[in-house]
Amino acid sequence: MADIFDNWTTQVRKGILELTVLTALADKDRYAYDLVKSITQIPGLGISEGTIYPLLSRLRLQGLVTTRLEESSEGPARKYYHLTKEGHETLQMMETYLDSILNGVHMLRSGKGDK
Amino acid sequence: MNHWTKEAEDLWNQFSEGVRKQFEQEDVDSNEVLDDIRRHIEAEFDSQKLTVITADDLRKKLSSLELPKSAVSPSSPDLCTSKQAPSSKTKAPYQMLLTAAGSFYIILFGVLLPLGAAIFELLTRICTSIFFDPLPTLWHAILFSLIPLINLVGYLAVKFNKTNYLRRLGFLNAVSIGIALFYTIWFVPILPFAGIGLLAMGMGACGLAPLLSLLACFAMRGRLRLMANEMNLPRAPYLWPGLAAGSGALILLVVPILTTIIGLNMADSSNPDTELRGIRLLRIFPNQSFLLKRCYDFGTMDLYGIDITGTNDIPAEKMRGIYYRVTGKSFNTQRPVSSFLGRDTDWIDDWDFDQAGDVVGGQLKNLSLIGSQIDANLQADGAVGYLEWVMQFKNDHQWTQREARFQIQLPPGGVVSRLTLWIDGQEREAAFGGRSQTKQAYQSVVSRRRDPVLVTTKGPDQVLVQCFPIEPNGGTMKIRLGISLPLDLLSKEEALLQLPYINERNFQIPDTAIHQLWVEADSELSAQLNLTHEHPDARYTLRGPLTNAQLEHQLAAVHLKRNPEISRVWARSGIEADSVIVLQDLQNHKGNALIDKAVLVIDTSESMKDCLDALRSAIASVKIDFPIQVITADDTPQTFELAASNQWLSKQLFTGGKDNMPALIRAWDIAAESQQSAVIWIHSAQPQLFQQADALIQRWSRRPNGPRLFHLQTMPGPNLVIESLDGIAQVESIARSAVLRNDLERLFGQLNGSLPTYRFTRQVITAAPEPAIKQASSHIVRLWAKQEVNMRRARRGSENDAIDLAVRHQLVTPVSGAVVLETKAQYDQHGLEPADPESVPTIPEPATILLMGLGTLMLARRRGKTR
Numbered sequence: 001m002a003d004i005f006d007n008w009t010t011q012v013r014k015g016i017l018e019l020t021v022l023t024a025l026a027d028k029d030r031y032a033y034d035l036v037k038s039i040t041q042i043p044g045l046g047i048s049e050g051t052i053y054p055l056l057s058r059l060r061l062q063g064l065v066t067t068r069l070e071e072s073s074e075g076p077a078r079k080y081y082h083l084t085k086e087g088h089e090t091l092q093m094m095e096t097y098l099d100s101i102l103n104g105v106h107m108l109r110s111g112k113g114d115k
Numbered sequence: 116m117n118h119w120t121k122e123a124e125d126l127w128n129q130f131s132e133g134v135r136k137q138f139e140q141e142d143v144d145s146n147e148v149l150d151d152i153r154r155h156i157e158a159e160f161d162s163q164k165l166t167v168i169t170a171d172d173l174r175k176k177l178s179s180l181e182l183p184k185s186a187v188s189p190s191s192p193d194l195c196t197s198k199q200a201p202s203s204k205t206k207a208p209y210q211m212l213l214t215a216a217g218s219f220y221i222i223l224f225g226v227l228l229p230l231g232a233a234i235f236e237l238l239t240r241i242c243t244s245i246f247f248d249p250l251p252t253l254w255h256a257i258l259f260s261l262i263p264l265i266n267l268v269g270y271l272a273v274k275f276n277k278t279n280y281l282r283r284l285g286f287l288n289a290v291s292i293g294i295a296l297f298y299t300i301w302f303v304p305i306l307p308f309a310g311i312g313l314l315a316m317g318m319g320a321c322g323l324a325p326l327l328s329l330l331a332c333f334a335m336r337g338r339l340r341l342m343a344n345e346m347n348l349p350r351a352p353y354l355w356p357g358l359a360a361g362s363g364a365l366i367l368l369v370v371p372i373l374t375t376i377i378g379l380n381m382a383d384s385s386n387p388d389t390e391l392r393g394i395r396l397l398r399i400f401p402n403q404s405f406l407l408k409r410c411y412d413f414g415t416m417d418l419y420g421i422d423i424t425g426t427n428d429i430p431a432e433k434m435r436g437i438y439y440r441v442t443g444k445s446f447n448t449q450r451p452v453s454s455f456l457g458r459d460t461d462w463i464d465d466w467d468f469d470q471a472g473d474v475v476g477g478q479l480k481n482l483s484l485i486g487s488q489i490d491a492n493l494q495a496d497g498a499v500g501y502l503e504w505v506m507q508f509k510n511d512h513q514w515t516q517r518e519a520r521f522q523i524q525l526p527p528g529g530v531v532s533r534l535t536l537w538i539d540g541q542e543r544e545a546a547f548g549g550r551s552q553t554k555q556a557y558q559s560v561v562s563r564r565r566d567p568v569l570v571t572t573k574g575p576d577q578v579l580v581q582c583f584p585i586e587p588n589g590g591t592m593k594i595r596l597g598i599s600l601p602l603d604l605l606s607k608e609e610a611l612l613q614l615p616y617i618n619e620r621n622f623q624i625p626d627t628a629i630h631q632l633w634v635e636a637d638s639e640l641s642a643q644l645n646l647t648h649e650h651p652d653a654r655y656t657l658r659g660p661l662t663n664a665q666l667e668h669q670l671a672a673v674h675l676k677r678n679p680e681i682s683r684v685w686a687r688s689g690i691e692a693d694s695v696i697v698l699q700d701l702q703n704h705k706g707n708a709l710i711d712k713a714v715l716v717i718d719t720s721e722s723m724k725d726c727l728d729a730l731r732s733a734i735a736s737v738k739i740d741f742p743i744q745v746i747t748a749d750d751t752p753q754t755f756e757l758a759a760s761n762q763w764l765s766k767q768l769f770t771g772g773k774d775n776m777p778a779l780i781r782a783w784d785i786a787a788e789s790q791q792s793a794v795i796w797i798h799s800a801q802p803q804l805f806q807q808a809d810a811l812i813q814r815w816s817r818r819p820n821g822p823r824l825f826h827l828q829t830m831p832g833p834n835l836v837i838e839s840l841d842g843i844a845q846v847e848s849i850a851r852s853a854v855l856r857n858d859l860e861r862l863f864g865q866l867n868g869s870l871p872t873y874r875f876t877r878q879v880i881t882a883a884p885e886p887a888i889k890q891a892s893s894h895i896v897r898l899w900a901k902q903e904v905n906m907r908r909a910r911r912g913s914e915n916d917a918i919d920l921a922v923r924h925q926l927v928t929p930v931s932g933a934v935v936l937e938t939k940a941q942y943d944q945h946g947l948e949p950a951d952p953e954s955v956p957t958i959p960e961p962a963t964i965l966l967m968g969l970g971t972l973m974l975a976r977r978r979g980k981t982r
Contacts, residue, residue: 032151033158050180053151057143076158079151 013045019098020045021055022083022091025065031078032056056081064090117160120278122170127153130177152180169278217334218270225266225331229295232324233259242321246305249298254368258294258361262328265291269335278342282352285339289357292332296358297365298325375402379409382437383429391750397441398771409434410446411477436803439772443721445802445832447477447621467518467621471561471581475520475619475833481512482519482585483623486593490958491612493636495677497684497699497891498602498610498875499898500636502526503533503958507593508585508622516584518561519592521620522833525576526600526613527848530901531927532894533597533955536568536582536935542595544955545570545933546947547925549918553932556945557581560936568594571932574838576848577618578927594935597956599894599901599926603850604701604873605861607679613850616667618800619833628660632671639676643853646671667831672852685884686895690924690954697899698880699891705871708741710823712789713866714782715757716775717764718798719749724769726829726855730797731764733859739867744785748778748798754785774805775836779824783814786822793823793866797859800832808839815843825849825866827858841929842908877902894956900924904931925950 024030024038032052039047059065064087069077083091119127131149138145156176160168233256236242242249250256265287271277272284302309302325309322339351374396381393397406410431429437435446469476486507493500510517525531534545546553550571557569561583573579578596585592602610612634617624634640634657640648646659661671682701688694717723717730734757743757750773755763775798786792815821827849828834840846849862864870877899883890900920907917908930921931935949936942942949 032155048180049152049155053148053155054138054141054143057138057148057151058141060147061142061144076154076161079154 009044016045016098017047017051017055018059019091019094020047021052021059022064022087022094025081025083026088026091029068029080029082031070031080035081059087063087117157117166117168119168119173120170123168123173126170126173155180167279167281217338221266221270221331221334223331224327225335226263226270228320228324229259229328230263232321235321242305249301252368255365258364258368259298261361262291262295262332266328266331266335269339273338273342281339281342285336285343285351286353286357286360288332288336288339288351289354290361292329292336293358293361293363294365295325295329295332297362299329302326371400371402372405374400375405379406379429379437382440383433394437394440394750394771397437401441403438403442404451406434406438406441407446407449408451410438411451436805439803440774440805441771443770443772443799445619445800447475447619447802448832450478450480467515469520469621470518471558471583473579475522475579475621477621478623479512479517479621480623482508482510482517482621483625484519484620484629485509485591487630489614489630489632491614491632491634491673492958493602493610493612493634493640493673493675494892495602495610495636495638495675496681496889497686497895498604498677498701499686499699499892499894500600500602500612501532501892501894501956501958502529502598502600502615503595504598504615505593505595507591508582509589509591510585510587511589512587514587516586516590518581518583519585519620519622520579520581521617521622522573523578523580523596523615524618524831525578525598525615527576527603527850528898528901529576529598529600529615530897531570531578531596531933532599532897532925533595533950534568534570534927534933534935535595535597535955537593538937542952543935543937544950544952545935546942546949547922547927547931547933548945548947549922550930550932552945552947553934556936556941556947557934559945560941567937568935569932570596570927570934572841572927572929574834574841575846577834577838599897599956601875601898602675604677605674606871607682607701607703607873608677610675610677611850611852612673612675613669613852614666614671614673616669616831617663618667618831619802624663626662626664628662628665630661630663630666631658632661633658634673636673636675638678641674642671644670668853669851670853681889684889684891684895685880686891686893687883688896688924689893689956695896695899696880696883697877697896698884698888699895699899700876700878701873702876703871703873704868706868708868709866709872710789710791710793711741712786712792713739713741713743714786714792714794714822715743715745715760716748716778716782716794716796716798717745718773718775718796719747719767719769720772720799721769722772722799722830723797726797726799727764727769729854729856729859731761733856733863734760736860738869739863741867746778746782746785748773748775750774752778752781754781772799772803774803775801776804776806776808776811779836780810780814783811783822783824787814787818793825795862795866796824796826798826798828798834799830800828801834801836802832804835804839808836811840812843815840815845819844821845823847825862827851827862829855842905844905844909897924897926897956901926901928904928925955 020039020042021035024035030038032049035056036047036049036052039045056065060067060081064084065081066084068080068082070080072078135145135149138148156173159176160172165172233250236250237256240248250259269284269288272280277284302322305322306326309319312319313323336351336354343351378393378396378400381389382397384390384393409429438444438446467476467479484506486505488505489502490505491500491502504523508517508519536543536545545568546556548556553569554571557567560567567583569581570578580594580596582592582594584590598615600612602612605611614632632646636655637653638655640655640657642657644659644661644665646657649656649658657673659671665671683698685696685698687696739757745755745757745760745763747753747763747767775796779794779796782794782796786794822845824840824843824846826834826837826846828851837846837848849858852858861870865872875898877895879899900923904917904921904926905928907913907920908928914930917928917930921928925933927933934947936945936947
């Protein structure tokens with residue numbers, strides 16, 4: 001039972017990872033470590049540096065984010081990620097899609113779907 | 116900016132290659148991701164302030180990144196098992212160099228040998244006794260111990276691959292090289308002996324320890340260099356700073372001794388300017404321990420008898436003078452200190468080079484005063500008293516007989532009139548004879564190691580006492596000195612007894628209250644110190660225990676009330692053979708100044724510092740009608756008017772000990788310009804005489820009525836200047852009370868005429884005067900005899916008369932002494948006759964016993980009548 005649940009949560013986390021990153025970047029530009037910190041604060045979610053860098057690279061190649069280097073007073077220059085217009089649109093679509101799925105699931109539970 | 120070791124770079128490349136294909140399969144820019152990961156890692160290392168990044172550090176960091184398993188190919192390094200890193204499993208090249216032979220060398224010669232050599236030397240002091248002291252202080256021992264300690268730490272750090280500590284290890288290793296190099300150079304002269312000794316007898320490894328440990332330190336540095344190479348550094352860091360720190364610390368330890376040697380050689384110069392510069396240098400950097408040892412005739416530990424310091428030819432007597440000028444202390448007020456865990460001062464306790472001589476000499480550790488009892492009987496109206504001082508000495512040396520030598524400062528005007536030695540529990544009275552006669556008798560008996568005691572004068576109001584032999588292993592010797600003394604009149608109503616004290620000694624006195632004081636008088640007594648007051652019958656008593664410091668500083672100086680109406684008394688000699696009657700008159704002077712000019716000589720020795728306030732306030736409080744010039748008894752005496760004295764006193768540096776003679780000579784010359792002049796000399800102890808007093812003596816011998824010299828000694832201690840002026844009538848001691856300011860104010864006031872001056876005149880009369888004149892103690896006759904001896908002594912051709920008079924009245928004077936010998940044969944051999952026990956003064960005095968008897972009788976009769 002526990003194994004099934006673990007596998008399922010892993011799949012969910014994996015599935016919504018892009019959505020989470022895009023959402024985090026929707027309001028302001030962030031650098032990778034900042035993203036990791038923010039996302040790991042969400043209960044049930046978690047992400048490591050080893051995971052986020054390949055993901056961000058893929059998003060950049062897909063044109064959903066752009067990057068810029070910015071000097072930091074605390075150490076080496078930081079690489080900031082910015083959500084593009086395409087990224088915003090993709091985020092909008094993802095949210096709409098996820099909402100409709102969740103709504104559908106809830107409807108099944110209340111029995112409205114049977115009617 | 117952090118530095119990646121070669122191993123770390125290799126690991127990163129290996130990792131990059133491993134994950135690149137995987138990233139490419141996942142449609143990501145592998146270069147970008149790897150750049151991002153590397154930037155991230157460097158940022159984290161920066162935040163940890165890690166400057167050198169090793170493979171191990173990187174391995175741990177990569178594993179903490181939680182890279183997706185898919186990104187890690189089977190060929191990439193195992194990022195999850197850093198504890199089993201190859202660097203721990205397989206040895207690095209520098210570790211490979213720690214082979215069994217290499218380890219053996221570093222541990223044996225870099226750790227065990229120097230550690231063993233240091234312990235061996237500290238326990239046996241063989242090198243110190245044969246060549247020189249390599250570990251003279253605790254700091255030397257600590258620094259030398261760093262060699263084995265640093266080598267051990269370095270060895271373990273390399274063995275366990277503690278690459279993070281490379282910089283610290285590099286510095287410490289250089290420190291150990293610096294220390295070992297210093298010691299190797301120091302030991303170069305004895306290396307041949309150590310080598311030969313090692314080959315021939317298997318001994319001498321300690322002598323080779325610095326050299327062999329230096330080689331071990333270099334071997335250790337070789338391993339650290341290999342470790343550095345592995346980290347892409349050209350060499351082990353901090354070589355020069357470490358070398359500078361190690362050798363610099365030892366040089367700092369040597370600087371004081373070097374400056375002392377340089378200063379000492381300068382101070383020994385015949386050029387006065389160079390000599391003074393040397394003294395001033397020594398005052399800045401005084402190595403007191405070194406100087407003190409030389410005062411006790413220590414040679415420096417020279418190599419093969421060569422005088423490496425160039426100071427061995429300075430005689431001990433001159434060294435004692437230099438020591439005094441540098442420190443302001445007499446050498447024999449302290450004992451030399453052994454070097455660290457050394458026993459190099461032990462021999463002082465075996466030899467006493469001043470035995471039976473004329474000087475007190477250095478203090479002996481195992482000789483001490485174990486008992487002291489001072490009994491005084493005072494007569495206020497006659498302003499006279501008699502004091503007996505019983506002392507007991509103990510010798511704890513294991514095998515050497517000892518001579519106790521000490522100088523006693525008598526109350527001003529006092530004279531020794533009794534000397535007793537206890538032999539086998541029996542009291543033996545001294546014989547009084549000519550000074551040379553008694554001295555000869557003493558020396559001849561000392562050479563045969565029998566029981567004598569000798570007392571001779573040592574300047575005005577000072578006597579030298581010598582007792583021999585005090586047997587070893589707890590042997591004791593007990594003597595008694597009787598002193599006839601005049602009381603000093605503070606006013607017609609008040610007299611003062613300044614107690615005698617020991618101002619120089621060759622034995623120890625405990626800090627506890629060792630002197631048991633018991634003063635009785637026929638009038639009320641008081642003292643600054645809290646002593647027990649008693650008033651039995653018609654007598655007044657003041658008694659209690661005193662420490663030696665309290666005695667020295669006159670804290671128990673006794674004040675007596677007296678009848679101001681009595682200014683004349685008479686006394687009859689207590690000696691049958693000489694029925695002299697002496698009339699004593701009190702004369703006082705007040706109104707006009709006693710002098711028309713004064714020259715104030717102020718000693719600028721360090722010990723005068725404490726007297727400055729008293730001196731300032733005394734000068735300020737007295738209105739002085741005559742001109743006063745001030746001369747500073749400094750290295751270079753200066754002269755100025757009294758008005759400038761306060762300003763001068765506030766800025767003057769009182770350092771070291773000063774030769775006061777040049778200032779006194781100059782003062783005499785200035786004072787001699789007037790007819791009624793005086794030199795007022797305020798000074799500390801003068802334990803050294805840097806030039807003979809001939810120049811002063813000549814002045815007074817050509818002008819006997821020349822300036823008077825009033826001297827006031829502020830601190831206890833010997834005074835060789837005054838000693839050398841013995842017999843000059845114009846020289847006068849000022850009595851000390853417990854408060855220096857009072858004494859100074861009284862002196863200035865008396866000279867100025869604002870305070871009365873009291874003097875006693877004593878003259879022989881043919882018959883007892885009318886009954887209205889009170890009869891006083893026979894000690895008045897002894898005081899007259901003392902004055903008469905001095906007068907006869909000053910007259911040419913009357914020296915024998917002086918000796919006869921002194922011997923007849925049993926007095927220790929400049930022409931006579933007192934000696935106790937063991938047998939009648941010894942007395943006969945030297946033409947001496949011991950004093951008749953019936954003729955010696957006692958406490959209580961016969962007159963007092965009679966008085967007490969009459970008092971008791973009257974009391975008994977009164978009680979009888981009442982009944």
